[in-house]
Amino acid sequence: MNFYSIRHLTRFRYKDPVSESIMETRMHPRSDHNQHCLSFSLSVSPRCRVFSYRDQYGNNVQHFDIPGEHDQLVIVAESLVEQQAQVDVPAFLSPDAWDALDAMVADGDYGEMLLPSTFAQPTPALLEMARKLNVVRRDDPLMVVHELNRSIYEYFEYVPRSTRVDSPIDEAIASHQGVCQDFAHTMIALLRHIGIPARYVSGYLYRSREDHDRSTPDVSHAWVEVLLPHLNWVGLDPTNDLIAYNRHIRTAVGRDYADVPPTHGIFRGKTDSELYVAVHVEASMDPPPLDRKLPIPDDWSVLVERAQQPPERAIPMLDAQQMQQQQQ
Template identity: 30%
Template sequence: MPLLTIRHLTEYRYRQPVSFGEHRIMMRPRESFDQRLIEAKLEIDPEPRELRWLHDVLGNSVAIALFDRRARSLRVMSEVTMDHAPLAQGEVDVEDYARLFPFTYSSEDMPDLLRSIERQHHDPLRIVDNWARGFVNDHGATDTIGLLTDMATRIKRDFTYVPRQEKGTQTPIETLNLRQGTCRDFAVLMIEAVRALGFAARFVSGYVYNPSASEGRVGGGNTHAWVRIFLPGSGWVEFDPTNGIIGNRGLIRVAIARDPYQAIPLSGTWSGFPSSFLDMHLDVSVRVAGSDAMPAPLHGAINSRFAGSTGSA
């Protein structure tokens, strides 16, 4: 079980002091049987007058910061030490009734899965539907794990990963047409594609790291995005279409959501002159105990949002 230290720093700078409204911070990894937090600290400068924690509707840990001081910068740094128990593709077990596609979720699970099966993007010409159906065998049984694995690895193989610092996500149709995108674009495409086939799927935001020197990962140096799909027998299973990963090896969950806008690491408002904003700096590092190796120096898609009185910064 690897011991990891994760450091996530976001800093905004301004030409003159500005005031800050409420901020929501989602940088604390979710605790579970495969993710055990040993130590976690959150440092904010300027120091907020009030900091409180809550669990949102999907159980994500959210810190709410309120400020009463003006400043030329806002610096938020999360540092976590944790145990991580990787699950490999071969360890994914599926109930007999769900091993072949199509199948129907049990009556006990279906009421809680419906919103995760519900489509989020319009597809009037059935472009995403037809692409998804291309992974189904029309002349015999289709292996469920094989179908999902093929989709994740096909995105990695056929689509070009292109970092994009602008906020927002491409629609699945845009990603299919462009054949390129960020990790969050690929995650949204796969979510919509598997939902078109009746699977329950959720968006995941978190961190990616290289478990060993021989295993490269795209998306290091930043937050990362991938997909969780509910499979009877194993529950929610990770699929990372950017790296072609099945299982959680090299992936640390922070936020789980039906839609990317629910999983923003840092969001809030500021008030000042429109020209006040200078720049933003974002850095994420994951260190494996006993290894000097850091994540590959690749740039992921910035997920932080910082909306001010003059619009998005």
């Protein structure tokens, strides 16, 4: 059994003050399977009232409205998560696994995880990649999934900021480089192409000194879950060629990134914005006190303090709006 303390800080800084921000976040870890969220808090500066609901995929969503003028928005999410050991994923399944998978799909409600979605499209570039990697129904579904996880890991080079949050998968396929979001979207689209339900997972990956993951440790992470007979949903991390075991902390699942961005909102005003994100995950074998706070780096506390100060000058209310999303 492992326990993880997580702090996720997001700061939006505006070149000129804005008159209103409306935001929703998906940073509250899920409680399902082997994972249980013991505590969660969301702090927002400027201060406001935060509301919560569950979306159609069972994700915990917080949303808020800041109607007053401000030149900075700071969001700090703090979580304590318990994870129990998982059963090892085998190398292969029984000879009738394809038939068993088709029966599961016919009897269940998995259509959304089989159809193309915003960022997981069967483009000509993807279909050509499927041909090169021999992504077809052969052997058994689990063997194909294992092989594809490794193939995508080898196909792409992990390069931070090489793509944008709204980049289509064709950009990563053409350049052979991307971030975890691109790895996940490509794998999802390839799996759906051969009739395997696949969904996008947003969350965090804990890294110890002994781990050698190539994904960036101080940001949120993304990976894939695949529906398989006898195993249900199995997590795979093509960015790091891993099975998603106890180091992967799940916050939200959906068809692709469009369903689960950590932050998603609009502001009223006409100005440029700057996004800063920092994530810290700490592990322990014993449960820390529920009221324990992680050490806050000096720059974080300064951010919160500055965000609570009144703006230096006022500007007229404008009607322009801009989407804000967070790269994984």
